[in-house]
Amino acid sequence: MTTDVDLPTAVSRQFPSAAPRPSLDCPAFNVPAGEALALLQYLRDAQACDFLMDLTAIDGSAGQSPRFTVVWHLYSSTKHTYVRVAAPCATDAEPAMPTATRLWAGADWHEREVYDMFGIKFTGHPDLRRILMWDAYPYFPLRKEFPLAGLPTEMSDADINAETGVGVISAPMAGGPFVATPGEPMSAAEPRAKDEAWNEKKEKPE
Amino acid sequence: MAADFSFPDAAAKAATLPKEFDSEKMSLSMGPSHPSTHGVLRIQFELDGEMVTKADPVIGYLHRGDEKIAENMTYNQFVPYTDRLDYIAPLANNMAYAIAVERLAGLEVPARCQAIRVLTAEMARVSSHLMGLGAYGIDVGAWTVFMYCFEEREKLYKLFEELTGARFTTSYTRIGGLQRDVPAGWTRKVDAFCDQFLPILEEILSLLSRNKIFLDRTVDIGVISPADAVAYGLTGPNLRGSGVPNDLRKDRPYSGYGQYEFDVPVGSKGDCYDRYLCRGEEMKQSVRIIRQIVKNFPGGDWYAKDARKIFAPPKDKVLTSMEELINNFMIVTEGPQMPAGEVYFEAENPKGVLGFYIVSKGGGVPYRLKIRSPSFCNLSILPKLCVGHLVSDVVSILGSLDFVMGECDR
Numbered sequence: 207m208t209t210d211v212d213l214p215t216a217v218s219r220q221f222p223s224a225a226p227r228p229s230l231d232c233p234a235f236n237v238p239a240g241e242a243l244a245l246l247q248y249l250r251d252a253q254a255c256d257f258l259m260d261l262t263a264i265d266g267s268a269g270q271s272p273r274f275t276v277v278w279h280l281y282s283s284t285k286h287t288y289v290r291v292a293a294p295c296a297t298d299a300e301p302a303m304p305t306a307t308r309l310w311a312g313a314d315w316h317e318r319e320v321y322d323m324f325g326i327k328f329t330g331h332p333d334l335r336r337i338l339m340w341d342a343y344p345y346f347p348l349r350k351e352f353p354l355a356g357l358p359t360e361m362s363d364a365d366i367n368a369e370t371g372v373g374v375i376s377a378p379m380a381g382g383p384f385v386a387t388p389g390e391p392m393s394a395a396e397p398r399a400k401d402e403a404w405n406e407k408k409e410k411p412e
Numbered sequence: 413m414a415a416d417f418s419f420p421d422a423a424a425k426a427a428t429l430p431k432e433f434d435s436e437k438m439s440l441s442m443g444p445s446h447p448s449t450h451g452v453l454r455i456q457f458e459l460d461g462e463m464v465t466k467a468d469p470v471i472g473y474l475h476r477g478d479e480k481i482a483e484n485m486t487y488n489q490f491v492p493y494t495d496r497l498d499y500i501a502p503l504a505n506n507m508a509y510a511i512a513v514e515r516l517a518g519l520e521v522p523a524r525c526q527a528i529r530v531l532t533a534e535m536a537r538v539s540s541h542l543m544g545l546g547a548y549g550i551d552v553g554a555w556t557v558f559m560y561c562f563e564e565r566e567k568l569y570k571l572f573e574e575l576t577g578a579r580f581t582t583s584y585t586r587i588g589g590l591q592r593d594v595p596a597g598w599t600r601k602v603d604a605f606c607d608q609f610l611p612i613l614e615e616i617l618s619l620l621s622r623n624k625i626f627l628d629r630t631v632d633i634g635v636i637s638p639a640d641a642v643a644y645g646l647t648g649p650n651l652r653g654s655g656v657p658n659d660l661r662k663d664r665p666y667s668g669y670g671q672y673e674f675d676v677p678v679g680s681k682g683d684c685y686d687r688y689l690c691r692g693e694e695m696k697q698s699v700r701i702i703r704q705i706v707k708n709f710p711g712g713d714w715y716a717k718d719a720r721k722i723f724a725p726p727k728d729k730v731l732t733s734m735e736e737l738i739n740n741f742m743i744v745t746e747g748p749q750m751p752a753g754e755v756y757f758e759a760e761n762p763k764g765v766l767g768f769y770i771v772s773k774g775g776g777v778p779y780r781l782k783i784r785s786p787s788f789c790n791l792s793i794l795p796k797l798c799v800g801h802l803v804s805d806v807v808s809i810l811g812s813l814d815f816v817m818g819e820c821d822r
Contacts, residue, residue: 231754
């Protein structure tokens with residue numbers, strides 16, 4: 207606990223490009239995508255952050271650049287402290303990030319999940335497939351433009367589609383009565399199925 | 413079978429397997445609806461005879477998009493969804509989520525609230541381990557254990573029902589407090605449960621601990637080395653079974669865990685039997701914690717009184733005072749108001765470490781909420797762990813990992 211104070215200075219000395227990231231709890235850093243792995247390796251080997259607890263991404267929503275940020279949470283089982291590392295993906299259209307699987311074997315499934323949900327490709331990943339959704343699923347559901355109710359799609363098997371003629375349909379009243387999104391006015395949180403993919407004012411997306 | 417596990421990777425290990433027959437590989441799909449996969453886990457095996465040469469878990473059958481849902485509702489509205497993560501121990505999930513949001517708000521709840529939360533979380537741990545133990549018994553052929561465990565679990569559920577109004581999906585916490593205070597005389601019943609539970613637990617464990625069949629099915633099966641356990645991000649009894657003494661209740665005490673005396677059991681070998689032993693001992697330690705809380709049950713408030721924009725006022729005040737009515741209306745419609753910022757909080761749940769990473773841009777709705785689920789990480793070691801074992805050993809390994817798919821798939 208006590209050694210935690212000098213971790214930010216040690217990191218900024220070693221990695222001048224790593225800027226402190228606003229955080230309410232543990233030390234956090236923003237690094238360029240190219241240096242993320244080197245910083246993670248430094249934290250693991252020199253700062254005893256032996257656990258990769260969590261790996262996820264944040265979608266800054268369409269129109270913002272850089273749009274996707276990958277976030278790693280490391281935990282030190284000897285110092286009992288966390289470190290957060292965040293790196294923005296270079297391109298917004300085809301986001302990519304180097305894989306951490308050679309540092310932690312457990313990064314494998316985390317990265318597959320981030321790819322599944324956000325479409326961020328992890329370069330060098332040995333087996334980058336979808337993990338929660340099925341392989342042929344066409345969307346990335348945790349991107350901000352993806353509606354809560356879902357979008358109709360085909361099922362994974364073509365023969366089942368042909369036989370039944372039914373695909374996956376969107377949820378009719380997704381979100382419950384009070385659906386709200388950050389930054390929207392009070393009127394947007396009125397009791398109705400707000401997050402439909404289309405309504406009287408919005409075109410049905412193809 | 414389990415002589416040497418210091419292999420560089422799964423493929424190299426598969427290459428060194430004894431080749432008794434020069435036959436074709438067979439593929440076998442186990443699950444998603446299979447009694448030993450504890451829910452809707454599916455594993456795609458490649459078998460050489462009865463020996464596993466490749467295992468590919470297929471998950472996501474229970475994916476409900478919880479993280480997407482969280483981005484579209486207020487912080488309090490998401491509490492019922494946390495019940496459905498690890499649905500064997502909803503009270504522990506409720507607590508982990510509530511503390512995560514309170515860290516974001518910079519809110520400290522009173523001692524009584526903390527004690528009730530720890531009490532319920534430890535009872536949830538006992539209930540979860542009982543479930544895991546009973547199901548594990550069935551997996552390896554011991555039906556009696558299951559009946560014993562479920563009887564005890566039922567007693568716990570009666571207590572949960574009296575406290576929260578629900579047996580299973582408790583939704584007990586609120587941001588900044590609880591749904592309600594403990595009913596009169598309830599802690600006495602908890603104490604009475606502990607009194608009768610300990611001898612029964614000894615009896616349950618004695619059915620397995622020196623049981624020849626159980627030992628044959630678990631000892632030296634599914635050995636996880638400490639280095640592997642750390643690399644794959646294993647947590648909970650699965651990590652401690654491998655001898656790594658990590659327990660967030662000790663290492664980073666939250667909700668007042670620092671004031672209770674308890675030990676962290678660790679295994680020595682990291683096989684299925686060690687993980688079973690750890691769970692058995694953890695139940696005893698949980699009972700120890702429960703007894704300490706009941707003995708010195710703190711008085712005072714059970715919710716944060718000063719958090720006027722976060723915790724909804726009592727119903728009688730809402731119906732009689734204009735200001736409280738407005739306050740209640742704002743919390744229900746707009747959600748508890750949070751500052752902008754990022755927090756990551758992890759709690760030591762029965763299955764392992766459950767983490768919530770919350771990105772807030774202010775207001776009553778999270779911008780991004782990531783759930784770090786222990787079952788997801790614990791299962792990610794399966795492709796490496798199953799290789800070289802018989803299919804029947806896989807059943808034993810799955811039972812010893814004690815996962816829950818509601819949490820894995822989210």
